[in-house]
Amino acid sequence: MAGSGSNVSDPFSDHAAVQDEREAIVDSTLAVGRNATLTLGTDAVIVLDEGLRKGTGFNCFGLLPQRTTSTRSIPYFNVLWAEIVKDDLTIRYAKPDSRSADSPVHVAYINYTLDNSTYSQERASKWVARLLDRAYAQSQRNKRIKLLINPFGGAGKAVKLFTREIEPVFAAARCEVDVERTTHAGHAVEICEKLDIDAYDVIASASGDGLPHECINGLSRKPNAAEALRKVAIVQLPCGSGNAMSWNLNGTGQCSTAALCIVKGVRTPLDLVSITQGNQRTLSFLSQALGIVAESDLGTENLRWMGDTRFTFGFLVRLLGRTVYPCEISMKIEIEDKQEIKRHYARQMARRGDQSMLSQNELDGPLDTSTNLGLPPLQYGTINDPLPTGAGWTPMTPFPKLGHFYSGNMTMMAADMPFFPASLPCDGLLDLVTIDGDIGRMKSLDLLFSIPKGTFFDKDCVHVRKVKAARVIPHYGPLAQNARGVSQRKKIGYFSVDGEKMPFEPFQLEVHKGLGTVLSRHVGMYEAIGPPGWQDVDLGRGNEGFNST
Numbered sequence: 210m211a212g213s214g215s216n217v218s219d220p221f222s223d224h225a226a227v228q229d230e231r232e233a234i235v236d237s238t239l240a241v242g243r244n245a246t247l248t249l250g251t252d253a254v255i256v257l258d259e260g261l262r263k264g265t266g267f268n269c270f271g272l273l274p275q276r277t278t279s280t281r282s283i284p285y286f287n288v289l290w291a292e293i294v295k296d297d298l299t300i301r302y303a304k305p306d307s308r309s310a311d312s313p314v315h316v317a318y319i320n321y322t323l324d325n326s327t328y329s330q331e332r333a334s335k336w337v338a339r340l341l342d343r344a345y346a347q348s349q350r351n352k353r354i355k356l357l358i359n360p361f362g363g364a365g366k367a368v369k370l371f372t373r374e375i376e377p378v379f380a381a382a383r384c385e386v387d388v389e390r391t392t393h394a395g396h397a398v399e400i401c402e403k404l405d406i407d408a409y410d411v412i413a414s415a416s417g418d419g420l421p422h423e424c425i426n427g428l429s430r431k432p433n434a435a436e437a438l439r440k441v442a443i444v445q446l447p448c449g450s451g452n453a454m455s456w457n458l459n460g461t462g463q464c465s466t467a468a469l470c471i472v473k474g475v476r477t478p479l480d481l482v483s484i485t486q487g488n489q490r491t492l493s494f495l496s497q498a499l500g501i502v503a504e505s506d507l508g509t510e511n512l513r514w515m516g517d518t519r520f521t522f523g524f525l526v527r528l529l530g531r532t533v534y535p536c537e538i539s540m541k542i543e544i545e546d547k548q549e550i551k552r553h554y555a556r557q558m559a560r561r562g563d564q565s566m567l568s569q570n571e572l573d574g575p576l577d578t579s580t581n582l583g584l585p586p587l588q589y590g591t592i593n594d595p596l597p598t599g600a601g602w603t604p605m606t607p608f609p610k611l612g613h614f615y616s617g618n619m620t621m622m623a624a625d626m627p628f629f630p631a632s633l634p635c636d637g638l639l640d641l642v643t644i645d646g647d648i649g650r651m652k653s654l655d656l657l658f659s660i661p662k663g664t665f666f667d668k669d670c671v672h673v674r675k676v677k678a679a680r681v682i683p684h685y686g687p688l689a690q691n692a693r694g695v696s697q698r699k700k701i702g703y704f705s706v707d708g709e710k711m712p713f714e715p716f717q718l719e720v721h722k723g724l725g726t727v728l729s730r731h732v733g734m735y736e737a738i739g740p741p742g743w744q745d746v747d748l749g750r751g752n753e754g755f756n757s758t
């Protein structure tokens with residue numbers, strides 16, 4: 210009944226709480242001049258300024274509408290820096306050029322002259338500190354970035370893109386940037402092998418996916434490789450043609466937006482894959498391909514003048530030719546059923562959903578100090594060892610009609626190419642897809658169009674498993690007689706790792722959970738929609754699923 214004693218559920222009866230709330234509102238609002246205030250809102254800083262209403266003064270003789278609102282909101286994510294110099298408060302932020310989802314950004318700023326009383330200055334300094342706390346949250350400020358530019362990457366525009374789109378964003382965010390141009394193939398490996406890992410937080414590549422691949426392999430050559438790969442985050446500023454790393458971690462193919470995402474990026478551990486061939490061990494962060502995908506990429510180098518279209522052209526030519534690429538494959542399968550893969554994905558996403566619950570150790574996993582911080586030992590040996598036969602390993606099995614062998618550690622292989630929708634940055638597993646090459650042209654075309662639509666995963670002819678390791682022996686390439694008259698297959702064919710050409714010969718791969726580190730827009734997840742229907746999967750209780758640690 211109204212008025213009968215205290216009502217604890219009535220927030221207005223709690224005077225202390227109301228007082229706290231009032232003070233919080235007062236603290237979050239800063240008066241900057243007679244007609245303007247800046248307020249720290251839930252996810253943006255709100256600028257209320259009568260001056261904004263006046264517009265630019267040009268309204269095309271009354272034909273264009275004048276700005277009628279006096280407020281503007283700047284999302285915290287876009288705030289690059291804020292500071293007070295003498296009596297001037299300046300907030301620099303990344304302003305999108307358009308409303309499109311993948312719009313580039315440019316650096317803009319607002320500036321107000323403060324009342325120069327000590328009280329006002331102190332309040333303003335506290336307000337700026339609170340703004341920066343919100344703008345950066347879990348992300349490290351003033352990152353120290355080693356920035357490598359491949360002057361010939363993509364369409365050869367990386368240097369221009371750096372000057373116009375990337376540098377202004379890093380400068381506005383007060384990042385320390387040390388720029389170096391690569392002069393030859395393999396240069397990034399050499400630079401990263403010698404890099405002082407205490408001097409940098411991030412290695413950024415203004416390039417395609419080739420340079421990040423080299424950076425990872427450069428760090429892997431250090432005697433303290435595991436420590437280096439843990440300490441320094443590898444990122445990409447998308448200047449190539451595929452730019453998969455940027456699409457997966459930041460959801461953009463724009464250099465300026467990727468720079469903003471790196472400024473605000475949070476550390477995410479990334480599984481890396483060891484590939485052994487002969488006596489070589491290479492690390493991979495993205496994909497391994499044999500057959501049609503490798504040929505469409507590496508076999509079309511002579512068509513570079515076509516730009517991105519060369520992949521599609523190469524793909525269609527081979528697809529319509531119903532080319533097969535026979536191989537023998539043995540895998541250590543962890544999850545095979547598509548519904549189980551969706552459940553695994555849903556379970557991992559549920560864990561990631563509450564980021565505040567994750568400790569840094571849980572995110573990065575324990576660092577194995579038993580190996581002097583060098584690369585982790587290979588659990589299943591190399592391609593030169595006898596075939597592993599332990600739990601989960603399938604026998605070496607012929608795939609006589611194989612059209613695609615494609616394993617992926619990230620979802621997007623390029624813009625609109627979510628080839629591995631169930632992949633996760635740090636589940637210790639690789640998504641391995643095989644498709645027969647003789648499935649018929651219409652079915653093949655339908656498959657091709659299903660990739661951007663996100664329905665590819667559920668197609669019957671698409672075989673997907675989550676694996677921890679695999680051994681592959683390619684059995685294609687033309688037959689030729691050797692000097693002793695014995696028929697042998699010529700080593701002609703393409704094997705691509707992260708889009709880079711590797712020797713066309715047998716290989717073994719093995720996943721290392723969370724060995725690498727990247728910066729991502731969201732902790733522990735890719736900017737992708739996941740396998741179809743994963744949100745509807747019933748996780749049940751007590752079902753812990755695959756434990757990859």
Ligand SMILES: Nc1ncnc2c1ncn2[C@@H]1O[C@H](COP(=O)(O)OP(=O)(O)OP(=O)(O)O)[C@@H](O)[C@H]1O
Pocket residue numbers: 359360361362363364391392393394395396415416417418419420423448449450451452708709
């Ligand atoms: N200065 C250079 N001259 C020649 N090759 C270089 C140079 N710098 C880097 N490279 C090599 O270029 C290769 C491709 O690099 P990157 O991925 O950056 O560009 P891209 O191939 O054009 O991009 P994408 O893979 O998206 O098409 C890498 O293998 C790297 O070793």
